[in-house]
Amino acid sequence: MASTATETGLRLLLIGRHQDELQKIQNNLSDHPRSADWQCQYQPDYPINTNNFDLVIVHFLSNDADLLSQWRHTTINQPVLFIAPDTMEQLLPDEAHWLPTHLCNSQHLVDACEAIQQEVQHNSSEPLQRDAFFSQFRHWMNHAPDGLYLRVLQCRWLSATDDEQTPWAVRHRVQQEFEQTILSRVPADAMIGRILDDQLIVVGKDYYSLQSDWFPKRCESEGNAWMVYSSSVLQLNEFSALSSVLQEGVQQIARERLVQEAQFDWQPQSNSLNLYEGLHLALQRDEFFLEFQPQFDGQTGVWTGAEALLRWQHPTLGVIPPTVFIREAENAGLIQALGHWALRETILAWGEIQRRFDTPVRMAVNVSFPEIADPYYAYQVLDLLAQLEMPPHFLELELTETAMMRDTSVSLMNLKTLQAAGIHIVLDDFGTGFSSLSHLSDLPITGIKLDRAFVTPMAEQGPQSHIVTTMLDLAKRLNLETTAEGIEDKQCLELVQKLGCDRIQGYIYSRPLALTALLEQAESGFSAQDFNQRSLF
Incomplete structure (x- = not known):
């Protein structure tokens, strides 16, 4: 079976608790000549992004209510084929495509997958x-x-x-x-x-x-x-x-x-209504502000940059993180204006850092899909850099995999233009969607940022440790820079350093800081210290 997706081949994801059974299903699919150009990968028992697959196959060895619940949360956007024993039939949704376990051979598997795909194609608009x-x-x-x-x-x-x-x-x-x-x-x-x-x-x-x-x-x-x-x-x-x-x-x-x-x-909930109404005035009232979490060289610990994190000081709800208000800003049509403000403030902060330290610090800014879907986004960014006299190679734009995959024309054109100008393009939260592994070489990116969900538990030497090792090795082979966020203790720091991670970000060095506090801390020097040993006051 092909290891990469083709224009016509199905992209399948296998989910289940028993890796040996998933491997058998993959082998059965590979044995059939009609699946020669299909891409198939399996992932046992932890949440992943399924958005870039055509079909999800969920395997049950026995009645498993927990796995059934997990399926409902991870595969709502894709068609699903259940492979389950007869005793599970009554538990499955009425609309489910179901293949009994005893019929899970090569011919029945391929027939079922093709039938579902034909149904999807028939219904497409x-x-x-x-x-x-x-x-x-x-x-x-x-x-x-x-x-x-x-x-x-x-x-x-x-x-x-x-x-x-x-x-x-x-x-x-x-x-x-x-x-x-x-x-x-x-x-x-x-x-x-x-x-x-x-x-x-x-x-x-x-x-x-x-x-x-x-x-x-x-x-x-x-x-x-x-x-x-x-x-x-x-x-x-x-x-x-x-x-x-x-x-x-x-x-x-x-x-x-x-x-x-x-x-x-x-x-709408009252809080959402308050957010919507407040967003239209927040920019005028200067209620938005940035905090900066410093980033460091993975081997030497030298301060190399900072990520700008957007915050909203709401007059009645207090400080609101971006996970709460960004979607409301998109719905209100304000995300472009908000993103432009954050980018401008970040560039101005870089200028202040340069005046104080004259050190080559790179500034990272998060970008949403509506921004890069704007045909003129790249030119607006380059124009702002020219106005404020910031060389492009000191700017880093962080985008999630979902944002990069949602469009195949305008957003990719923007990213290629920005990358050609010298701006760093980083795939953020890498690891939350395993489908990105097969697309890394096709994306106009210069680096990846490992998600804290995999980095933080590394000290326990569990599956996450092996996943991070694989990701870093893959990035090196593709000549991509790597950043690990969520580093909170020295044991985890030593592990990512040993694996050769290029850049470090996390509470072991510093929490997100206001610009003045960042400058003061940089003046006195940063040092690694376990987060659980830090004073909260």
Whole structure:
């Protein structure tokens, strides 16, 4: 079986508690000639990212309620094939694809996988594919001297129970019904396509046909629903203005959500409402601030850089971490403005460090997908660097694997432009999605950052230690720089140093600090000290 994915081959992920059984399944698949170009890997019993696989196979040796619960949390976005004994049949969802254990031979496995894939392909909605839409969109724009009109739609999934407990088959079926309903009602002189996973754009030459209420505001099926939010009809006079027009549309939708959710009794939590309302004023009131966690040379311990961490000092809720408010900022259409502010402040902080120490310190900034999906993002970054006189090689942009994989054109073009200019591009939280192993050589990155979930427990010499060893070895072979975060004790520090990790970040050296505190600490010198021995006061 091929070790890397092909254009036509299925990408399979095996999940289960018994590695020897998973290996047997993989061998059975490999033995069949129709699976020659398939990619298959197995991962026993810990949470992983399944987003870059076409099919997940979950193996049960016996009745296992815990594994069934784990499946519900890790595979809601992909079709699933269960391999389980007859006694498990009553426990599986009604929509589940199930292969009894005693039929788990080469022929039945391949037949089952192909049947599921054919079902998925049959249900796919080709008109909403992003690349094909934008190619036609640009063609329309080039032949419309008076410009075009557009309307942004945002779709929100509302589960009857718990979003994360809804099987892929149910969610996918409801989504297909929703998309077919939308497609059937698009005005004849307009076209529709996808911007992001949950955002659509409708483009046309006639203002009034787009303005009419041609789309459903709510689609229901099987107790689940899709809510549809819409911007007003916006005018686009030239393609280069698309980013700003889309941002205006997203901001309108954020306001519309409050009205529509109240209308249909889908009330947002009070804290979310407070966050949404506060975000629009937070930048004006200077409520956002940065903290910097220093990074060090993995072998010498010399201070080499810092990661900028965004915080929000909310007037009533206190300090709010980015994990809470970033998604709200995306929904409100403010993420580009917030990201630009954070980048500018980070560059200014670098300038202050240079004036004080004249040392080659690199600054790392986290970037979200909506930012790199902006066609002009790379040029905006390079322009800001030029204005503030920061050489590109002192800047590092950190992106998650999900952000890099969600788009195949605009975001990759941006990343390649930035990398060519000398900016470091780092794959953040590496290790949370094992699918990234087969894509590392294809991504425009200069380094990886090992997730703390694997680094912190290394001192226990468990499976995580072997995983980190493998990751570091792979990175070296691909000539990628490595950073380990979450280093909290000297034993863990010594282990990653022994493995040759290039850079270190963690509480053993320093917690995140305000810029003034960082400068003071750098003045007196950093030293490694076990986190559990540090004073909290």
